[in-house]
Each structure stands twice: as structure tokens, then as C-alpha cells.
Amino acid sequence: MARTASRNIGQSIPRLEAREKVTGRAEYVHHLRLPGMLYGKIFRSTVPHARIKSVDVSAAQALEGVYRVVTIDDIREAIPHPYYGPAFHDQPILADGKVRFAGEPVAVVLAADPHIAQEAVGLISAEYEELPAVFDEVEAMSSDVLVHDVLKPAATFPDLKHLAGRTGTNVALDYHLLRGDPEAGFAAADHVFEHTYRSQQVMHIPMEPFVSVADAADGRLTLHTASQSPSFVRIEIARLLGWPENRVRVKVPYLGGGFGGKLYIKLEALVTALSLVARRPVKVALTMEEQFFMVTRHPCTFTIKSGVNKDGTIVARTCKVVWNGGAYADIGPRVTQKAGFTSAGPYDIENVEIHSYAVYTNRPPCGALRGFGAPQTAWAYECHMDEIAEALGMDKVAFRRKNLLQNGRPQATGTIVQDAALEQALDQVADRLNWNEPLDRGDGRIRRGRGIAVGFKGITAPTTSVAIVNLYADGSCGLYISTVEMGQGSDTVMAQIAAEVLDMDAAAIKVVHPDTDVTPYDMGTLGSRSTFHMGTAVRLAAEDARKKIAELARELGLPEGSNLPLPELFRRKYGMQAGNIIGTASFIPKYEKPDAETGHSRNATPFWGVGASGAEVEVDTETGHYRITKLVNVADVGTALNPKLVQVQLSGAGIMQLGFTTTEEMVYRDGQLTNGSLADYKIPTLLDIPPEFINEHVDSEQKDGPFGGKGAGESTTIALSPAIGNALFDAVGVRLTDLPLTPEKIFRALCEANGTPLAGE
Amino acid sequence: MKPAPIAYVRPDTVERAVGLLSESGGEAKVLAGGQSLVPMLNLRIAAFERLVDVTGLPGLRSASDEGSEVRLGACVTHERIQTGDVPDPSNGLMPSTASRIAYQAVRNRGTIGGSLALADPAADWLATMAALGAAIEWVGPDGPGSCPAEAFVEAAYTTRLGLYDVLTGIRIPRLHPDARWGTYKLCRKTGEFAHAMAIAIRQPGGCRAFLGATEGAPIRLPAVEDMLAGLRGWDASDAARLGEAMAADVAAAGRSLSDVHAWQSRTCLARAVAMSFGAAPPRLGRAA
The missing domain is CATH 3.30.365.10 (Aldehyde oxidase/xanthine dehydrogenase, molybdopterin binding domain)
Structure with missing residues (x-):
């Protein structure tokens, strides 16, 4: 991009807030104390699905220093219809007659001293009539166990209206896309491939756990909250209270990380209700461990089928994507649609059919997490691409390049792709991996391999x-x-x-x-x-x-x-x-909402997020342990308005997805989370960063973006997992279909491949 | 999170420490390096009324070379063992083991006595001290006591130490100068506890072999030890026989390992044995 030198655009100007942050002076909600403020501590459900027979708060109420114990009955006095959510009004501020996941808030103790409130929480007891529960998204599609009796879409999204009042189903939203005639495509294709891949449930782990303070007085409300969407909080709180927006004030200082977790409405509904009930300012601050029960990333089961000709042209593809939304919809239906329409991957395919389903289960709710579903879909379609190339004996990069969507061509929705540097990103990764040079594959017990992947995402609109x-x-x-x-x-x-x-x-x-x-x-x-x-x-x-x-x-x-x-x-x-x-x-960018029947849209996204990744790995074939020796991420961010900030966005997103790929997984036994603390749920540390860790952007321009720029925060989450999965296959010839990629799974697969399968757990 | 309010005392005699523990009736806990206890207090998985810091007790941070054995005070840190600041009776096994415990920040404060007393099955010193034939010493309300390291652990996080006993030191017999050792462990992440671990020591007058990172006490492998005594070199074809001996030993000890765990332990053991014959084990992630 020839650009006249600017003192601002394209310059790595230091963060304006750097000094405040490194000197510990930056303002966060956790620091805030208002006069007369009470602290709320949450009593949570210990069972995944049950009718609440009774909640005994008497001992907690009697503890010295406890101001009040609050249940849904108290909240109803302040808010008659205490159900909230961005897509569905399905989430009660506190459990209302039923609990739908283990860890759901049932009651809150208010006290001036948070430690007293916490102690009192331990004195509350609840009696439950347990109900059968469903945890797996595929089972929930057809299960008799119903998480909700009736669907309650919000008015916010007109395209969900038709779901109102639907009963007898766990499917909160189904999105469909049809382009061409996939069945005819499969019939005419030289080869047909079908695979199923799964992604696990993970959590955002912001360094600053969720925290909100509400101060309601004289018919006005001020919320100080760690939120990524203050405007939405105001609208939703005003709706809950039946107040005009101008009586609700929402203030957000700095956030210690959000990653999609602190979106829409979270603790704000609860603290608002508590402040109205108590007539005092109320703060609720979650612990790191409680965050696992707030919002997480969707587990996903994705079955993908492709018809491919001998020359490597993909002629047809069908995608069935099932998203495990947990007990409350949060923004899951939007994930289902947005990640749904790109789930066939960044490829130019004549015949495409997509079915994407948001499904309720008895797990903690799932919502937005850095990538908005794109990493889960790319895990499937990019592993699938490698499996096809392997079967056809084609080079993995050449096979992708042959099918890649070019600018000016229609994506599956019909939207003409513009300013998506897919091929550039793929080529740059291949170049950094020296793809055309032979790799030292190791011998004996240590084997080496490399893998590559590319993906894209649409952007929430309008x-x-x-x-x-x-x-x-x-x-x-x-x-x-x-x-x-x-x-x-x-x-x-x-x-x-x-x-x-x-x-x-x-x-x-x-x-x-x-x-x-x-x-x-x-x-x-x-x-x-x-x-x-x-x-x-x-x-x-x-x-x-x-x-x-x-x-x-x-x-x-x-x-x-x-x-x-x-x-x-x-x-x-x-x-x-x-x-x-x-x-x-x-x-507001141009947008056309997808056709309800065909999923078509002439303008499905304001721009395309593009990310490609490559990895080199070493695998110890006797143990399944592996090291990523080189990790390359290349993104299309348009013009890098601030190259240093782009760089840290790309590397930060890459490290986050590295954890989601290698170690992180919320593990359950009978619906109970068994590793809900950072002592057991392991996230990457500096020592886990690959020795060669390259993060770059391509030289590109988003023509309608500000000074040629576009978003950079999620691009490197998209293709990273399949790049590593593909590298592992390249190294040792076993294909893992389920994230995370643990040494145990690799070892098990190696034993299977060697004809000496292990007995199983 | 931060721990609940807690009283802290740093007595200057062992008797006083034992007295403080006794008078607290189980509501006090010994604090040494704090690398496990303090996080557990912060997470509020553990709660005590009083911490009795033993790092000020006479002799607990010193080490003495007594010829045929070395005595380490309980509060000798991993770092001092790693760097050779204390005498090494093990022909390099202990410094090597210490250098692979967690990461440097933990090694700087964590102590050998604290690690043994906590008895996390995956901790390095439990199996290492058992393999070296060390003896654990403590002082309690009834006076001093001791037992072989091999018999010290009863189950995960459970040892022979009574509620009011203070682990004071470890006596480690000097390995024969011709002794050769090998050790190998598998950690999923840098700095994490191991999920499989093996130690083999070959020396005149008796070989030693142990598995660590089990669900309980380290497992001694007598059949493997017999096999080691007869080996004159290591060949990959010996691995099958070694694995069979290990499996027999695990069964004879009344223990069981899950399938992946058994295979990983077997690989660790084969690598430890090979290492004792001078074959460097494969290591991942070395710059190519």
C-alpha cells in the first residue's frame, strides 16, 4: 500500500493508558466502593437439573452481619418478570422453581462484609427433586429431557420471532443454507468424504473476573460494571424495569479482559434486582472459580461431507453443526447463525447445504468467545480438508489454493467476497514454514510433522x-x-x-x-x-x-x-x-439478513475476518507427548493502523487458542464440573509458548474500512487448532477428531494404529 | 482469592513448634516453603487457624555430610539441592531431579521436607527418596521418630506423620561411586506435576527401581530390580521383558494403573533404565 507518511496511521503509537496500567492507577470496577455498599455472595445449585422443593435461608439470615438473603420471590417484588437474555428471555435472575445446571445461582446473601456473606452462603441449604438431565448436544437434539418447557425469544432479533411459544424441543434455533444441489453434486463427484469432529467446552478466564455494582435510588439506577456492551446493558435493564433508558446509567472503566464473556447482560440484572430489593448499593464480584458457571464457549459436533473430483475440485459440501448452548441461550442462537453460514469454509463450492442448530443442555451457558464459533467450525472443515488431500495424494496447500474463494466470487450465502486476503495469508504461512522445502521428519521415537490451515469468519451485523x-x-x-x-x-x-x-x-x-x-x-x-x-x-x-x-x-x-x-x-x-x-x-454498514429458507444474502457481513496458521510439531511416539516447535499465525487485518497493537492482538488470540487446543477442557462427571479452578483447568503460561512463534499480518487493505483498517482481535483463533491437528497427523499418521489434543488421545490413537489398541478407560 | 484470616507463628525450637501444633488440636498446619499450602489456602481448599512456620527451627535449613550418608534439614530448598549448595550423596541424581521440579520460582522456595510431608503422589522427592533408601526423621509429642522413605507414604497425601509431628530432616545413604542411575518423568505442561515417573538405580549390592506419580505411594519394583542386576547393557529389545516385570511388580504390590498410565510408566521405566546405561532419553522441543 503506497501511503503518504502519516504521524498517526500505521504508526506503533504506545498505548495511551500504558502508564496508568503499569503504575497500578488504572480504574477497575473491582476497586469501587460506594458508601453503604453491600456485597452479594451467591448460593449455587449442586445438581444439574431439578425442581426446587425448598430453600432454607434461616441459618444464613440469622448470622450476625447478614443484611438479607434474597431469592427469586424477593426479586419478583422489584422486577415482576425477572427473565433476561440477548436472544431469548430465558434466564431467571435467580433460579425460579427449577435449576438447569449445577452451579446455577439460587440465592444471594447480602452483607456489608463479603466474608460474612460468603460464610452465610455455606449455611443455606436447598432440597431438590432431581430430574433427568442431558449434557451432550447430539443427544439433546432428540432427547425426551427438556431443558425448557417453552421457547421465549427476545424481541431484539426479528428473525427469532417465529420461535416464540415453540414447545417440546431443546433446539433453540435452526439455521439453514442451500446453494445449488448438493445431492446431485455428490452423485456426480469422483469421491465423497464424510467426517465428524468435536470441540470441547472451554472458558474465557479473564484476569478480572465478572464484577458489577448497582446503585438504585429515587427511581434512577447507576450501574458500574465490567461490561463489553454498556449500551446493551442499559437497554435490557430498562426493559426489565419498564423504565425509560434515560433513568439507567451504565458506566464502564477499564476491563481486565473480556474475550466475549462480558457481553450483553450478565451480573447486571442480578445486582440491579439486589439493589432495588435492599435499597442500598450492591456489588457482586465473582471469584475465578465462579466464572466457570457464568458463560463459556460452545462445545460443538460438526459432521461435514464433501464431494470431490479427481483433480481436487470440491463440487459439493454439506455441514451439520450442532452447538451445545448449555442451559440458557445467551447469544448462542447468533453464534449458530453467524458461524453457521461460514461453516463450509473459505472455499468456492457450487453446491452447499448447511444446517446449524443451537441446542439447550444442562450445562453452564455458552455464548460468545473470541471467534464467535469460527474456531469450532474451522477445526472441522480444515481437518476435513487435510483428510481429503491425504486421500487424493495432493499437496495440502495446493489443494486448498485450488478451491479457495477469490475476491469477486460468491460465498455460500451468495455474498460476493471482497477484501479477503485468503490466498495471501495461506501463502505467507506456507512461506514461513518453508513449505516447499523438505522437513526433517525425525526417526526412531521422535517424529516431526507440519500442518497448515486457513479460515474466515463473518462479522456480526447489522x-x-x-x-x-x-x-x-x-x-x-x-x-x-x-x-x-x-x-x-x-x-x-x-x-x-x-x-x-x-x-x-x-x-x-x-x-x-x-x-x-x-x-x-x-x-x-x-x-x-x-x-x-x-x-x-x-x-x-x-x-x-x-x-x-x-x-x-x-x-x-x-x-x-x-x-x-x-x-x-x-x-x-x-x-x-x-x-x-x-x-x-x-x-451502520450495509447488510441484508439471510433468507429464512435458503440462508442467502447479498450482504452477509460488513467484512471478512481471515486467519491462517501453520505449525511444526515433534511427537514422542512412545508417550504421545508433543511439543509445538514452531507456530505461525498470519491474519488479514486490512491496513495495520497500529502495527504493534495488531501484533499483540494476533499473538494474544493465538496463545488463547493454543490453550483451547492443547490443554483446556471443562470436564464433567454426572453433570458436575470436576476441574472448575485454575489449579486443575490449565491455561498456557509463558513457558508454553512455542520457541518459534511468528505472528504477522498480510499487506492488504479493507477499502471501506477506516484508513483501510479492519478488526484483528479474533483472526488468529480461527485456523490454529486444525493447523496443530494436521501437523500431528503429518508427524505420526493418526487423526484426532476431538479437541483438546492431549498426549493420552495421541497415544491411544497410535496404539490403535499399530494394531495394539489399549483396553480403554 | 486471598486466604481467610490466619494466625502465624515462627517458633525457634522444635519443641515449641510441636507444642503449638498440639495445643491447636488439628487446627494448625506446618508451613515450610508454602508452594503447595499457600495456593491451597488462597483457593480456600484448605483452612487452618494457625500456621506454624518451621523455617526458623535450628538445623532445618542446614545440611551435613556424615561420610556414609548426608543429612538434609527439612527446609533445604530444591534450589539449593539443584545448585550443589548442599552435599550430594546421589552421584548427581538429586541435583538433576531438583532441577526438573516445577519451575524456578517454585524451586527457590519449595523445600524437600515440605514436599515429602504433603505427599502429593506426583511429587518428585517421594519416589527419589524411596529409591535412594533414605530415612525420614521427625519430632512429635512423644519425641523423635523415623522410618524408611519407602514406608513413609501410606496413601495419597497421607504419611506416617502424626497430626502434631514436625518433619525435621532426611538421611540419605551415599550411593556407591560406581552406581548409575536414570530417571524419567512425563509432564503435560511445563512446570506441572508429572503424571508418570520412574527411577532406576544400578549399583553393586542391590539395584533399586520405583514408579512415582501413581495414585498413592511410590511403587517399588522388585522383579525389575532383579532384572537390572543381571543386565550388562541396554537393548531396546529388553523393553518387553522389563514391561512384564513391571506389570508383575505392580500387581504384586496390589496396585493397578489405568491402561495409558501403565504404558506411560513402562516407557518412563525403560528410559530410566536405558539412561542408567548412558543412553540419553529422547527429549522434545530441543531446537532442531
Whole structure:
């Protein structure tokens, strides 16, 4: 990209908040204490599915220092219909007659001292009439065990309306896509391949656990909350209370990580209800362990079938994707649709059929997690691609390249692909792996292999961002946005964009953090959307401000192009240092919702997220243990507005997905989570980073993005798992279909392949 | 999380430490390096009213070379064993083992006595001390006591130590100068506890072989030891016979290992034995 040198765009400007953070001065909700504030501690269900016969809170209530114990009956006095959720209003603020997963909140103890509240929680007891439970997504599709008696879609999403009142099913949403005639395609194809792959349940593990504070008084409510979507919180709380939005104020300082977990509405409904009931400010802060019961990533079972000709052309593909949504829908139906429509992979296939199902089970709820379903689908379609190439005896890169979607070609929905650097990303990974050079494959007990994968994702749509640029009388600038700075560097990038338009230094711009009384609407900081959506809104708002400066200059009779400093303009206008220039803009990209029957859309996504990964592994064939000796991630982020921030987004997402690939899994026994603590659930540490760890972006441009940029937060989560799975196959010739890729599974598969299968557990 | 409020004392005599433990009636816990106990307190998996810090007790941080054996105070850290700051009776086995315990931050504070007293089955010192024929010493309300390391562990996290006993030191007999050892363990993640582990020592007058990282005490392997005594070298074709001997020993000990675990233990053992004959075990992740 030939681009004239800019002092902002394309520069690795240090994070604006770096000093605050490294000196421990950054503001987080965990630090907040309001006068008279009570702490709430949660009593949770110990069974996965049951009718609640009784809850005995008397001993807890009697403990000295306990202010009050709250159950759903108390909450109903403040909120008559205490059910919430972004897609379905299916989640009760506290268990209402039934519990649907082990760990579900049943009662809350309020006390001025959180330790007393915690002690009192231990004094509560509940009696349950246990019900049969269902945990597996495929079983739940046809099980007699029903998690919910009736479906309750929210009005937020018009395309879910038809599900209202549906009974006798665990399927919360089914999404279908049909392109061409897959059956005819299979019949005509030289080969047909079918495989099933599974992804496991994992959790976000933000360093800052969920925390919210509600302060309700005099018919007004202020929420201080670690949320990625303050605007949505306001709308949903206003709906729950039947209040106008302007009586609900939502403030979000910095977040210590979100990763999709802190989206939509989580603890906010509970703390609001508690504050209304107690008439005091209330804080609920989860422990690291409790986070496992808040929201997780969907387990997924994906059966994929392809018809392929001898020359390697894929002519037909069907995808059946079943998403385990847990006990409450959260945003699962959206995951089902968004990851559903790309589940055939980034390939140009004439005949495609997709069926994607969101299914309720008796597990903790599943929602958005960095990639919004794309990593689960790519795990399947990219392992499947390798299995086909292997069977055809084709080079894995050449086979992909032959079928890859090119810009200008229609994706399965019919949307014409634009600005998706799929081939560039694939080629760059192949180059970094020296794909065309032979690999030292090792001998004896240690074998080496390498694998590659590429994937893409659509972006949540349609969503809106609004920005305000406020120029003060001294010429300094405040940027008012509801994008949440959660470690990704959004304050810095948004300041860079505004500064570029206003010809200022990014570091001189004050980014005002979300406060719904002050900052305008934004759909949420999620799904790689902020740079593109809010970035565009900020650019337009800054341009609006420039236009107003020019108007002011004209009004003051200055010649066109006069370069009078802004403070001087203000002084001439108001006779003193006074006034503001306020630039505003909103942005909503073009979008066409998919046809209910065919899933077709001419505009399915504002842009494409693209990621390719490659891995080299060494496997100890006598134990199944392996090391990833080299890991390469390449993403298409459009123009890298801040290359350093892009770099850390790519590596951070890569390390996160590395954990989801190698060690992380929520393990259950009879519906009880058995490893719900970081002592047992192992996430990567610095010592687990591969010795060669390369994270790069391709040289590309998103033409309708702000200064050519687009999102970068999720791209490297997409293709990483299959790259490692494919490398393991390349090394030792066994194919693992289920994540995570543990040494035990590899060893078991090796024994099986050697004709000496182990007896089984 | 942070631990619940807890009293902390650092007595300066063993008698005082035992007294403090006794008077707390089981509500006190000995604190040495704190590398397991403190996280458990923080996670509130464990709760005590009082911590009795034994790192100030006379002699617990010292080591003495007594010719035929070395005595290590219970609070000697893994780091001091790793770096040779204390005498090594084991021809390098103990420094090598210490260097592979968890990661450096743990080794800096974690102690050999604390590790033994906790008796996590996957901990390195349980099997190593048993293999070296060490003796564990303690002082309790009834005075001093001791037992062979091999008999010290009764089950996972359960030892011969009474509620009010303080582990004071370990006596480790010096290996024969011609003794050769091998050890191998499998950890899923860097710094994690092992999930399979084996130690083999060949020396004149008796070989020793143990499996660690089982679900209980380390498992001694007498049939394997007999086989080792007869081996003049290691050939990969010996692995089958070694595996059979190991399986017989595990069964004879009344223990059982799950299928993957049995195979991984067998591989660890074969590698440990091969290592005792000078064959470096395969290691993953070495830069090519």
C-alpha cells in the first residue's frame, strides 16, 4: 500500500493508558466502593437439573452481619418478570422453581462484609427433586429431557420471532443454507468424504473476573460494571424495569479482559434486582472459580461431507453443526447463525447445504468467545480438508489454493467476497514454514510433522456505532465513545483515527470511557467490530468537526484555507476562551439478513475476518507427548493502523487458542464440573509458548474500512487448532477428531494404529 | 482469592513448634516453603487457624555430610539441592531431579521436607527418596521418630506423620561411586506435576527401581530390580521383558494403573533404565 507518511496511521503509537496500567492507577470496577455498599455472595445449585422443593435461608439470615438473603420471590417484588437474555428471555435472575445446571445461582446473601456473606452462603441449604438431565448436544437434539418447557425469544432479533411459544424441543434455533444441489453434486463427484469432529467446552478466564455494582435510588439506577456492551446493558435493564433508558446509567472503566464473556447482560440484572430489593448499593464480584458457571464457549459436533473430483475440485459440501448452548441461550442462537453460514469454509463450492442448530443442555451457558464459533467450525472443515488431500495424494496447500474463494466470487450465502486476503495469508504461512522445502521428519521415537490451515469468519451485523468528537475552546479534543478498552488498545487506535483527521497527535486526545449518560450508543465491543464500525464513526465524527471548523472560519469572514489556530477561532467567535465544536456521526454498514429458507444474502457481513496458521510439531511416539516447535499465525487485518497493537492482538488470540487446543477442557462427571479452578483447568503460561512463534499480518487493505483498517482481535483463533491437528497427523499418521489434543488421545490413537489398541478407560 | 484470616507463628525450637501444633488440636498446619499450602489456602481448599512456620527451627535449613550418608534439614530448598549448595550423596541424581521440579520460582522456595510431608503422589522427592533408601526423621509429642522413605507414604497425601509431628530432616545413604542411575518423568505442561515417573538405580549390592506419580505411594519394583542386576547393557529389545516385570511388580504390590498410565510408566521405566546405561532419553522441543 503506497501511503503518504502519516504521524498517526500505521504508526506503533504506545498505548495511551500504558502508564496508568503499569503504575497500578488504572480504574477497575473491582476497586469501587460506594458508601453503604453491600456485597452479594451467591448460593449455587449442586445438581444439574431439578425442581426446587425448598430453600432454607434461616441459618444464613440469622448470622450476625447478614443484611438479607434474597431469592427469586424477593426479586419478583422489584422486577415482576425477572427473565433476561440477548436472544431469548430465558434466564431467571435467580433460579425460579427449577435449576438447569449445577452451579446455577439460587440465592444471594447480602452483607456489608463479603466474608460474612460468603460464610452465610455455606449455611443455606436447598432440597431438590432431581430430574433427568442431558449434557451432550447430539443427544439433546432428540432427547425426551427438556431443558425448557417453552421457547421465549427476545424481541431484539426479528428473525427469532417465529420461535416464540415453540414447545417440546431443546433446539433453540435452526439455521439453514442451500446453494445449488448438493445431492446431485455428490452423485456426480469422483469421491465423497464424510467426517465428524468435536470441540470441547472451554472458558474465557479473564484476569478480572465478572464484577458489577448497582446503585438504585429515587427511581434512577447507576450501574458500574465490567461490561463489553454498556449500551446493551442499559437497554435490557430498562426493559426489565419498564423504565425509560434515560433513568439507567451504565458506566464502564477499564476491563481486565473480556474475550466475549462480558457481553450483553450478565451480573447486571442480578445486582440491579439486589439493589432495588435492599435499597442500598450492591456489588457482586465473582471469584475465578465462579466464572466457570457464568458463560463459556460452545462445545460443538460438526459432521461435514464433501464431494470431490479427481483433480481436487470440491463440487459439493454439506455441514451439520450442532452447538451445545448449555442451559440458557445467551447469544448462542447468533453464534449458530453467524458461524453457521461460514461453516463450509473459505472455499468456492457450487453446491452447499448447511444446517446449524443451537441446542439447550444442562450445562453452564455458552455464548460468545473470541471467534464467535469460527474456531469450532474451522477445526472441522480444515481437518476435513487435510483428510481429503491425504486421500487424493495432493499437496495440502495446493489443494486448498485450488478451491479457495477469490475476491469477486460468491460465498455460500451468495455474498460476493471482497477484501479477503485468503490466498495471501495461506501463502505467507506456507512461506514461513518453508513449505516447499523438505522437513526433517525425525526417526526412531521422535517424529516431526507440519500442518497448515486457513479460515474466515463473518462479522456480526447489522450493528451501529455512534461517536462524538468534542473540540474544547483551547483546541484540545475529547473523544466520546462507548467502545470498551479491555486490553485490546481501542483507546489508542480510536485516538489515532480522530487525530489523523484532525491533524493532531493521538496522545493529545482524551478518550472518554463509556458512560451512557455521556457517551453515545455502541452495539458492543465484540466480534472484531470496533476498528471497522466505531473507527468509521470516529473518522466521520472527526470529519464533521472539521467541517464545522471550516464553517466557523467562513462565518468569521476568514479566507478559504486560512490556517488560524482553533483557540483563536473560538476567541474571535465568543470574545473569550469559550464554546465547543462538536462533531458527531453514526455508522451502520450495509447488510441484508439471510433468507429464512435458503440462508442467502447479498450482504452477509460488513467484512471478512481471515486467519491462517501453520505449525511444526515433534511427537514422542512412545508417550504421545508433543511439543509445538514452531507456530505461525498470519491474519488479514486490512491496513495495520497500529502495527504493534495488531501484533499483540494476533499473538494474544493465538496463545488463547493454543490453550483451547492443547490443554483446556471443562470436564464433567454426572453433570458436575470436576476441574472448575485454575489449579486443575490449565491455561498456557509463558513457558508454553512455542520457541518459534511468528505472528504477522498480510499487506492488504479493507477499502471501506477506516484508513483501510479492519478488526484483528479474533483472526488468529480461527485456523490454529486444525493447523496443530494436521501437523500431528503429518508427524505420526493418526487423526484426532476431538479437541483438546492431549498426549493420552495421541497415544491411544497410535496404539490403535499399530494394531495394539489399549483396553480403554 | 486471598486466604481467610490466619494466625502465624515462627517458633525457634522444635519443641515449641510441636507444642503449638498440639495445643491447636488439628487446627494448625506446618508451613515450610508454602508452594503447595499457600495456593491451597488462597483457593480456600484448605483452612487452618494457625500456621506454624518451621523455617526458623535450628538445623532445618542446614545440611551435613556424615561420610556414609548426608543429612538434609527439612527446609533445604530444591534450589539449593539443584545448585550443589548442599552435599550430594546421589552421584548427581538429586541435583538433576531438583532441577526438573516445577519451575524456578517454585524451586527457590519449595523445600524437600515440605514436599515429602504433603505427599502429593506426583511429587518428585517421594519416589527419589524411596529409591535412594533414605530415612525420614521427625519430632512429635512423644519425641523423635523415623522410618524408611519407602514406608513413609501410606496413601495419597497421607504419611506416617502424626497430626502434631514436625518433619525435621532426611538421611540419605551415599550411593556407591560406581552406581548409575536414570530417571524419567512425563509432564503435560511445563512446570506441572508429572503424571508418570520412574527411577532406576544400578549399583553393586542391590539395584533399586520405583514408579512415582501413581495414585498413592511410590511403587517399588522388585522383579525389575532383579532384572537390572543381571543386565550388562541396554537393548531396546529388553523393553518387553522389563514391561512384564513391571506389570508383575505392580500387581504384586496390589496396585493397578489405568491402561495409558501403565504404558506411560513402562516407557518412563525403560528410559530410566536405558539412561542408567548412558543412553540419553529422547527429549522434545530441543531446537532442531
